[in-house]
Structures are given as structure tokens and as C-alpha cells.
Amino acid sequence: MLESDGENGTVRIPEATVLRLPVYQRILQTFASAGRRTISSADLGRLSGENAASVRRDLSRLGTLGTRGTGYDVKMLSRQIDRVFAADSPQGVILVGAGNLGRALIHSESFFGHGSVLVGVFDADPKVIGTQISGHTVQSEDELEQTVAEHDVHLAVLTVPPSSAQRVAERLVAVGVHRLLNFAPARLHVGGHVTIRYVDLSIELQALGFYAREGEGRAGGPSVGTAGILTTPSVLSEMGTRRSSSAR
Amino acid sequence: MLESDGENGTVRIPEATVLRLPVYQRILQTFASAGRRTISSADLGRLSGENAASVRRDLSRLGTLGTRGTGYDVKMLSRQIDRVFAADSPQGVILVGAGNLGRALIHSESFFGHGSVLVGVFDADPKVIGTQISGHTVQSEDELEQTVAEHDVHLAVLTVPPSSAQRVAERLVAVGVHRLLNFAPARLHVGGHVTIRYVDLSIELQALGFYAREGEGRAGGPSVGTAGILTTPSVLSEMGTRRSSSAR
DNA sequence: TAGATTGTTAATCGATTAACAATC
């Protein structure tokens, strides 16, 4: 039974769950390649570092997918998570800023491809414009408008220097791009209903350094999936060798 | 008055606050270079995308730093945040995995330097070992132990491929490194009391894509600082030009 | 004194998780 309290009757999935689903997805893929048919919430929890109850609660948002006494069908669950992220009808994404980080993301095998396709790479530096990065020709920012319109782009990844971030963001918003993943260490202030997601790598390091000094080992659970702190109190038995599940 | 409920009488700063302090810090530095002496929680809130009450609550964790009716002294507050992250006595950090992402972080001006110093770069590829990256000679993993001991390293950044992440993590833990910032899209399972922070860039993009499709614009506040989703409903007046503060 | 702004309280909201009935 699908939960449906969204305004339009759609499923409402909490942020924390959205950030964990891809983690489960990767575990499912490992299980699938290992030929495993089913997986329990206990196993998913162990391997993802989450509480088994959290896993079940997360998955129950997608519908009634499990079978009591048996667990979840690996392939079916994987397909359901793909469906949530619309992995079959990927959206066009552009990346602005072909510096070191931008290049790293473009080259990365895992960054794009889970519901997104890179359809354009832009940079302001004339020396970089026209060069190829992983099959993408770096374009001038003057071509932003055209590419955005052509591919109906709504999402942009910002890997520009912090000093240009605000200017570029404004330009993107003006062109109709209203979802930004901003890697520049700068807060963006743009009008309209624009959703901005900030990823600030130096803050992650600072936070870890803070807890190092506190000497606390602060677990507190893996807070918001992605960037959670997780203290592992014991060696976790790896799947694969395990028979059915209930290992300690 | 310092809050002190930590076991040993030290200040207990919540995770969410730790992730926002560096954001405030950057705003303070901008204010300082602009010659501004004080800043209000309202301004800090506007510029960081947080609620003013949240800002005050965050800052109150560090002590009683503000002056009623006036605001916070920019330089003093900046120093206090530096103190929290021990920016004056930086800790040695090593980076393992000199691929695209690793290089991007090493080259980044903002990644290291806020309480951390890069003291070693490692890679498994013989073609990369011995080369220089931003003044650091890439070392073989065989030299891990020596460097860790020499610089008393407790923190490592993992930018290895996901397939090597587990192996490298085990090796680091064995050598006594018990804080890991893991960029590999893989959950790590290690024994002992190791604090692991996960940064999974593809998940950030997937999450943004999810909300794009939901069409919800889902604000919900910038959840966990760093990686929060922030929907900007209106153009925010930028500081600098503003006189004292109370705009809006 | 009047205006501004902090620090803190209390209400609210959202996320986590133990517990257990339902059920394969």
C-alpha cells in the first residue's frame, strides 16, 4: 500500500530516506551479482550501517515490497528504487566549471548515470573552451542558453570558483535552470523558487577533525545518509560467504 | 557561560551546529575584509540561509559571545570559531588515492587548511608514485606506516576506487588511523572505534534529481548544513551595501 | 528612555528505533 499524503496524491519520501536509498541500491546490486535472490532488512542494515527498523521504514515508503518470513526480492527492490529516481528516463544535466573538481566528476563512473545524463560542460576560460573531457567538448558560457533549451535542462552542477558562483548561479536561474548542486564554498542568493543543494567538501573534513579532537568518537547514527558519521563498534560480517542471513 | 554537559566537562556541540559553523566563518571573513565590525544573527541568518534563532542557538554553544542590542563582534566571533576547529594547531592528514578526485582536493585552496595539514599522498599505481602533485610527492602505500607514525596522523581522506576502499580502510585502521573521510561509493566495515564520514557525490545529485521530479521544491531548511537543500523564495539583499542591518 | 538584538525557553517538527502483531 503506497503512502500518499503528498499534495497531489504522490508518495512523500523524507529527505533522510532519499539519501539512503542509493546506498541500499548499491548493496542490492552486489547481492544481485552474487546471485542472491532475497535480502533481509537485517542484512541491508548491517551492510549500510543503518538500523534494521530504519531500513524497513525506508523501504515501506516505496510500497509493500517485502515478504514476511523471507525478506525482500533483490531484483524487484532494486527496480523499485530505480523507479523512485526515474533511472529509466534520465534528465539532462549541465556542469559549469571544468576545473579539477569538475573534471573529476565528469570522469567519475558513478557521478552521472543514476537518473541524470551530462549534456553539456561549460567554462569561462578560453584556453579550456573547445577541449574535450571524457567525450564532452567544453563550451563557452555564451552557449548556455542554447544547450539548456535544446536539452530541456533543469539541473546544473556548479564547480566554479567561489568568486564566480553567484554570477553563474544567477545566469543559470535566468535561463530557467532551477535546481543547482553547488560545490563552490559559497552560499548562493537567487530569486524565484530555486532548489540549491550545497556540497562543501572542506566542511566535511573540518567536521571530522572536530570530532577527532573531541575524542568522543561521536556516533549519533549516520545522520543524513550521505555525509553521516558512523562509528563502527565491531567488525561486520560480510555477505557473500554468509549462508542465509541471521549472522551475529 | 559555556555549556558543559560533556562527560569531561567539555562543550558539547551538536553535529548540525558543527556543520554550520564553517559557513558562518566564511561570512564573517567577508564581513571582516569589508571592514565591518559587528554582525547580527539576522544578517548571519540571511547570508547563510538559516533562521536567525538557529544562528543564535548555534553561536550560544560556543559561549556568550554577542552583545544585546549590538550583535556579534566579527573578529572575535571568527576567532572563537577557529578555536573550535583548532585552526591554530592543525592536525596531520593523509590522502590515499591520487586519482581525479584526490588531485582536485589536493589542488583545492579551501579543502585543507582549516585545522588540517596534508602531510602525505599515497597511491597504488606505480606510474603515479613518485610524481608531484601540488608540491606533494606521491608515495607508495608501503610507506603509509612510516608517514603515519612520523606525523602522528589520525585522519585520512579516501579517494580510492570503491573496489579498493575496504582494503585500504583496513590497512589504515591497522596503522592507527581512526578517522576516515571516505569519498568512495562504498560502505566500510572495520573493527574498533573508527569514525567514518561518508561523502557520496552521486547521491547528492540523485537526491536533487529526485526533488526535481517531485516538483515539490522541497525546502525543509538546509537540513545538515553542508548538504542541505535550500529553496530561496526571494532575492536576498547582499551585505556590503547595506548600512547597519535590519533590512526586511 | 527607546530601539535593537541577544540568549533561552518552550513548542513543534522530523527522524530514529525498540517492540510486536501480522503473516509468510
Place this chain on the structure above:
DNA sequence: TAGATTGTTAATCGATTAACAATC
């Protein structure tokens, strides 16, 4: 039937924020 495991409830915990007394 007995064992396993889900889906969901209810308790708990932590984070956000409106409101306001304190005070510069």
C-alpha cells in the same frame, strides 16, 4: 506448526524555530 521476518506503532531523541524577557 515453528521460525523468520516484515510493516507499523509508539516512544524517544534531536533539531528547528517562534516568542520574549534580559540587556546593551
